[in-house]
Amino acid sequence: MGKNQPGYFGEFGGRYAPEILTEALEELESTYQKLKKSKKFKKELDFYLQNYVGRPSPLTFAERLTKHWGGARIWLKREDLNHTGAHKINNAIGQALIAKFMGKKRIIAETGAGQHGLATATVGAMFGMETVVYMGAVDVQRQNLNAKKIEMLGAKILPVTAGEATLKEATSEAMRDWALNVSTTHYIVGSAIGPHPFPTIVRDLQSVIGKEARSQFKKQNHKLPHAIVACVGGGSNAIGMFHAFLKDKHVAIYGAEAGGLGPKPGEHSATLTYGKTGFLHGTKTLIIQDEGGQIVPAHSVSAGLDYPGVGPEHAFLSQTKRVDYRMVTDEQALDCFLEVSRIEGIIPALETAHAFHVARDVAKDLGKKKDLIICLSGRGDKDVTEVLRLLGERSK
């Protein structure tokens, strides 16, 4: 596999997984290539997206936020209105259908904020598949509502206590499970990360977000927006939103990554700003690492962004400068979480609150009579307890 072969985005991507997984990855790749061209698969996927997920998700004009920020017109792509409350279900449904087609009876997933775990548990219940979700023990605590929902849906949560006990460790443990059970199990990778073909499959399944947003905006406004913004952890909602706009050179694209508490290693998850090229969880990408090539624990107020790597396509888009990635601190995200809730009547996920912060700056820079779409990747119910705790700490 060379860098100009499928699975690479410039120098990033590829397949750097233990040999035991190669056969399964090749099977997944060839199955996906077939299914991608299959009308039956497309029809089935569309059916579930419409009738189970609730697509298309609306593109909402945020009138109050537009007035409040006093710049460009703000539009929201409402992935928070999907079944299970986030964009993660788009990918989970698609990959569950692929798993079903491959005859796999068991699905596993890793999860940080719990939204991907919830989406996987949901499709596991719906398709009658045994489901196991790996979640860092720290995340089980801070995203307890989702952890409880996952169990209620009949899936098994396996808390991971190694290392920082967050998303990175949950991902490693899911890969180990897959290596042991590869013949019966499909690993539903939750973000645009992992060995080829996962970043491509996740991107394709999430690209419904950008395709819909582009056509909805065009239909309502007879033009394209001036800018789009999404938050980036692994980067699945962002790549899904960006993909349909990449060729529209006049549409400016912004990604918001977690600047956490500050620039010191261990205080942030700003991979695209501070990361160096490396190899993690099966892919070549930008990674936060120390001088010995050891992965540095990431931090973010948002469990969903708390990952020291990033999808390889984002690493490429950052390198080519097609996308402008900016850092947002925990405090800035928290402020935007509250601001958007009060002004627009929508409680966004803490992940999305990062995108709102970047969008506010971009909206001001663009000025009036310009248009900006924010991918509202998910709703913030899951974050309410954590936000209250943080506000309590802030007031001390």
Place this chain on the structure above:
Amino acid sequence: MSKIKDLFESGRIKSAFIPYFTLGDPNYNDSIEFGKTILDHGADILELGIPFSDPVADGPVIQRAVARSLKNQFSFDEIFRVTKEIHHHKKETPLVYLTYFNPIYHCGIHSFLDRAKEAGVVGLVIPDLPFDTKESETLFQELRKRDMDLIHLVTPASTKKRIEALKRTSTGFIYYVTSFGVTGERREFSVDLKERIRFLKDTIQLPICAGFGISTPEQASQISGYADGIIIGSAIQRIIEENGQDFPKAKQTLAEYIAKIRASIP
């Protein structure tokens, strides 16, 4: 001729014993002593683990060993210093590094290989670097220039086509992963292990050494009957884990275990 090739072709051993342990667990200086003990009691090749924060191919025992090691300040200077000391203790025993690709890449392939060779290392095992990547090709070429080996892993899931393809960039020996999953002690192995190893021997003109899951003298004796070598990691690491705080006891237990395994291999 590479040192590993020389060992297998010399006729000195029928089947090789290849122990593994993680450098820096519980500290770098103890690692030197553990390495010397293992060499003194019967290793034919010694695999030294360079810790990596995210060892996805390893089970709980080695994961914990890596975590303990990384509590010490990780540095390549320390890794090479310790390796050199172990090498000087018994220069005729080939040393091999097992690590993940990110630390090597981060160190810089050329610099890493030059320093590893200087420290006495003659081969590399990298569980997350498949042979059909650009980086593996580069590494293979650079290792050849230094008369060092790139040891590939083959698993029960590897197809015939893949096995044929990896022959081109494989030297030293083949690390045959005996079972699905990650490293760790197991009670049973797949029923077709013997046939699979025989098939590999016929296909690849290299010694086939089996690892992942072997821990007892009985297993070592049985598998070495048809494999060119056996690799044991987790069982050794468990001895260090259980006795690491009592250094003399750890050394003693390690010595007894290594001797017992060596005696069980023809």
